[in-house]
Amino acid sequence: MLLVKKFGGSSVADPERIVRVASRVKTAVDRGDQVVVVVSAMGDTTDDLIGLARRLTPNPSTREMDMLLSTGEQVSIALVTMALQQIGCAAVSMTGPQAGIRTDGVYGKAQITGINPERMHHELEAGNVVVVAGFQGISESADITTLGRGGSDTTAVAVAASLKADFCEIYTDVDGVYTADPRIVPNVCKLDQISHDEMLELASLGAVVLHPRAVELAKLYGVPLVVRSSFNHNPGTLIKEVGNLEQSAVVTGIAHDTNVAKIGLFDVKDEPGIASRIFRALAAENVNVDMIIQGATRGGRNDIAFTTSRDDLAKALEVVYGIQDLVAAEGVCHAEDLAKVSIVGAGMVSFPGVAAEMFRALAEEGINIEMISTSEIKVSCVIGLKDVERAVRSLHDRFKLHEA
Amino acid sequence: MLLVKKFGGSSVADPERIVRVASRVKTAVDRGDQVVVVVSAMGDTTDDLIGLARRLTPNPSTREMDMLLSTGEQVSIALVTMALQQIGCAAVSMTGPQAGIRTDGVYGKAQITGINPERMHHELEAGNVVVVAGFQGISESADITTLGRGGSDTTAVAVAASLKADFCEIYTDVDGVYTADPRIVPNVCKLDQISHDEMLELASLGAVVLHPRAVELAKLYGVPLVVRSSFNHNPGTLIKEVGNLEQSAVVTGIAHDTNVAKIGLFDVKDEPGIASRIFRALAAENVNVDMIIQGATRGGRNDIAFTTSRDDLAKALEVVYGIQDLVAAEGVCHAEDLAKVSIVGAGMVSFPGVAAEMFRALAEEGINIEMISTSEIKVSCVIGLKDVERAVRSLHDRFKLHEA
Numbered sequence: 003m004l005l006v007k008k009f010g011g012s013s014v015a016d017p018e019r020i021v022r023v024a025s026r027v028k029t030a031v032d033r034g035d036q037v038v039v040v041v042s043a044m045g046d047t048t049d050d051l052i053g054l055a056r057r058l059t060p061n062p063s064t065r066e067m068d069m070l071l072s073t074g075e076q077v078s079i080a081l082v083t084m085a086l087q088q089i090g091c092a093a094v095s096m097t098g099p100q101a102g103i104r105t106d107g108v109y110g111k112a113q114i115t116g117i118n119p120e121r122m123h124h125e126l127e128a129g130n131v132v133v134v135a136g137f138q139g140i141s142e143s144a145d146i147t148t149l150g151r152g153g154s155d156t157t158a159v160a161v162a163a164s165l166k167a168d169f170c171e172i173y174t175d176v177d178g179v180y181t182a183d184p185r186i187v188p189n190v191c192k193l194d195q196i197s198h199d200e201m202l203e204l205a206s207l208g209a210v211v212l213h214p215r216a217v218e219l220a221k222l223y224g225v226p227l228v229v230r231s232s233f234n235h236n237p238g239t240l241i242k243e244v245g246n247l248e249q250s251a252v253v254t255g256i257a258h259d260t261n262v263a264k265i266g267l268f269d270v271k272d273e274p275g276i277a278s279r280i281f282r283a284l285a286a287e288n289v290n291v292d293m294i295i296q297g298a299t300r301g302g303r304n305d306i307a308f309t310t311s312r313d314d315l316a317k318a319l320e321v322v323y324g325i326q327d328l329v330a331a332e333g334v335c336h337a338e339d340l341a342k343v344s345i346v347g348a349g350m351v352s353f354p355g356v357a358a359e360m361f362r363a364l365a366e367e368g369i370n371i372e373m374i375s376t377s378e379i380k381v382s383c384v385i386g387l388k389d390v391e392r393a394v395r396s397l398h399d400r401f402k403l404h405e406a
Numbered sequence: 407m408l409l410v411k412k413f414g415g416s417s418v419a420d421p422e423r424i425v426r427v428a429s430r431v432k433t434a435v436d437r438g439d440q441v442v443v444v445v446s447a448m449g450d451t452t453d454d455l456i457g458l459a460r461r462l463t464p465n466p467s468t469r470e471m472d473m474l475l476s477t478g479e480q481v482s483i484a485l486v487t488m489a490l491q492q493i494g495c496a497a498v499s500m501t502g503p504q505a506g507i508r509t510d511g512v513y514g515k516a517q518i519t520g521i522n523p524e525r526m527h528h529e530l531e532a533g534n535v536v537v538v539a540g541f542q543g544i545s546e547s548a549d550i551t552t553l554g555r556g557g558s559d560t561t562a563v564a565v566a567a568s569l570k571a572d573f574c575e576i577y578t579d580v581d582g583v584y585t586a587d588p589r590i591v592p593n594v595c596k597l598d599q600i601s602h603d604e605m606l607e608l609a610s611l612g613a614v615v616l617h618p619r620a621v622e623l624a625k626l627y628g629v630p631l632v633v634r635s636s637f638n639h640n641p642g643t644l645i646k647e648v649g650n651l652e653q654s655a656v657v658t659g660i661a662h663d664t665n666v667a668k669i670g671l672f673d674v675k676d677e678p679g680i681a682s683r684i685f686r687a688l689a690a691e692n693v694n695v696d697m698i699i700q701g702a703t704r705g706g707r708n709d710i711a712f713t714t715s716r717d718d719l720a721k722a723l724e725v726v727y728g729i730q731d732l733v734a735a736e737g738v739c740h741a742e743d744l745a746k747v748s749i750v751g752a753g754m755v756s757f758p759g760v761a762a763e764m765f766r767a768l769a770e771e772g773i774n775i776e777m778i779s780t781s782e783i784k785v786s787c788v789i790g791l792k793d794v795e796r797a798v799r800s801l802h803d804r805f806k807l808h809e810a
Contacts, residue, residue, distance in 0.1 A: 065499075066488050069499050073481050077455070081458060081462055084467065097473075
């Protein structure tokens with residue numbers, strides 16, 4: 003089999019852990035597998051480099067930041083390769099550019115535009131483990147770029163797609179994907195498998211074992227993903243297309259996000275272009291908006307509410323007060339200390355009563371719902387932060403996920 | 407003017423020093439110069455990276471070491487560029503490969519085979535300071551290589567040659583090239599200029615302001631080199647071809663090297679191929695041999711002596727004892743705690759009495775000479791380590807270098 007194995011920063015944080023990664027890779031090689039390893043920068047390296055840059059300038063150029071940060075993964079690939087060679091496992095390291103990972107020129111959050119797997123193929127044929135630097139690539143102008151948050155996961159999936167690997171394994175510090183956060187729910191179950199779409203919702207909703215970009219890419223190219231622990235040999239969770247929707251669980255997992263703030267605008271003038279103005283202004287200030295709710299119009303007036311992270315609240319409020327007159331809003335309100343709880347399941351689409359069941363479970367716990375948003379495979383409710391653990395537990399019970 | 411300015415690891419050891427380098431570069435830019443900056447890795451970075459590798463393997467592959475170590479300069483170029491941009495100086499960083507620095511494939515001590523200066527030219531024309539990573543290049547197989555000791559000096563000279571720069575300035579922690587080591591001789595003079603050949607001898611003889619490879623390259627391509635301090639604005643020492651030998655000083659400077667050991671073989675058989683056998687065996691074990699003396703033959707027997715560094719003595723002795731029978735040597739002796747003192751001067755060639763004058767000065771100090779070696783522009787004597795400071799001082803006096 004051809005396997006791509008991705009190890010994050012904490013898995014290669016020091017020489018001892020790097021040795022552990024190497025011996026894990028060797029096990030697969032000894033079994034006869036061809037292996038490509040994708041690694042992130044060691045532990046806190048990236049933060050340390052950012053700290054150095056900040057001592058020179060409050061506003062470093064994005065090109066130079068990428069030049070700086072990409073050294074982190076380069077150190078990792080050299081060390082992992084040395085560790086492999088030390089235990090008699092032929093290996094060769096490759097920077098993103100050497101691995102043929104081409105990107106657009108958007109420094110700091112580049113998108114992979116294509117991969118030329120020629121050299122990786124060549125080294126694999128020659129019997130080498132190929133150790134690729136995650137998170138980085140080369141632009142058309144031959145400049146070094148980085149992929150931004152979740153970049154190494156994305157690299158791993160893209161490399162797996164270009165090599166038509168049998169599996170892309172993402173090693174992390176948990177055993178796989180759970181029905182809910184194990185720190186909150188005592189009787190969670192590890193999921194043996196889950197669809198790309200469900201994983202995408204879970205990843206977007208704060209269950210951060212895997213970056214949504216990587217999941218999207220895996221879905222697009224049909225790459226079978228496995229999330230598993232770098233500390234044990236448990237099988238982990240397989241993320242792949244589920245053939246038969248009927249066989250899917252109605253609710254697969256409960257996700258939650260404790261970093262939610264809400265801003266509401268009352269009695270906004272109800273005319274075309276108002277919402278666009280508000281959210282264009284927020285985007286211009288890089289405020290990440292999550293849910294947006296627009297109430298039913300009554301008498302030409304309208305309420306608009308949206309959520310953002312608590313960190314962005316101050317900036318968002320500034321923007322909103324700045325355009326309050328322009329959009330003729332009668333008032334602005336905001337709340338922090340909110341959370342979001344969501345049920346996710348691909349089977350939900352054929353069971354219309356699921357959302358109602360969720361609302362009832364929350365009501366029975368006396369938990370007030372502030373906002374609701376739904377997609378085909380998830381229902382999210384914004385609730386008080388103080389209620390979130392109770393909400394997750396009661397939903398986990400209600401949908402019988404301990405039997406998953 | 408087009409200037410190449412090289413700053414070593416201690417000049418960029420922390421953000422404060424990097425800011426100083428940037429402001430120095432800006433001064434030249436404000437004066438209307440085009441500037442290419444070549445930098446080494448920050449302070450102890452290289453040693454730290456080597457330490458990391460050693461924790462994984464006693465014998466890291468040279469390819470992976472180059473992959474690892476080249477990150478050091480990449481961090482430096484990004485930070486120096488940020489510092490320049492922060493003070494309003496347009497700048498762009500380039501790794502060795504991006505700067506078009508091609509090398510052979512000898513990892514760890516690659517030789518530059520050519521430079522494609524196209525992109526550097528392009529960025530200079532666009533009004534940018536170009537900040538190039540020293541010490542590194544790219545091989546024909548698109549692998550990252552490093553140039554080994556003195557690599558950043560060599561990069562600077564090679565870049566200057568390829569761009570036909572007006573000057574290549576090497577910034578260091580001393581004011582320039584002195585007539586002798588200022589720590590030993592109180593009344594040394596800084597030399598305003600010196601020929602490439604003289605500098606080459608001085609550099610090889612332990613006056614380590616500049617790596618001999620860089621001086622050789624500068625000589626080959628006629629690059630005018632300047633050695634100057636990164637801590638003040640003194641003019642430094644200009645190293646260039648001296649047009650008129652007659653105008654050269656007889657003795658330009660006194661060099662010394664305190665790390666010398668000697669091995670002697672007595673009564674070696676005098677037949678062709680004996681010396682070759684000895685020194686091929688030493689080369690095979692990577693023992694660096696400096697002086698070699700073969701005495702006059704008497705009765706078909708011969709004495710051979712050579713010097714090496716104290717660090718290589720044990721290895722050299724092992725080799726020599728191993729082949730003692732093969733070369734039919736009657737005996738082997740060795741001495742450590744030796745030193746070498748040398749007088750260097752391009753004018754020496756037209757004044758045959760200079761060597762005799764040197765021997766007399768040493769004799770008058772009661773200093774015993776163990777070995778002598780000469781070239782057209784230098785005379786070196788191996789003496790006792792305990793005598794070296796007195797020797798340097800008396801020679802400095804004897805050749806009136808305080809008047810230089």
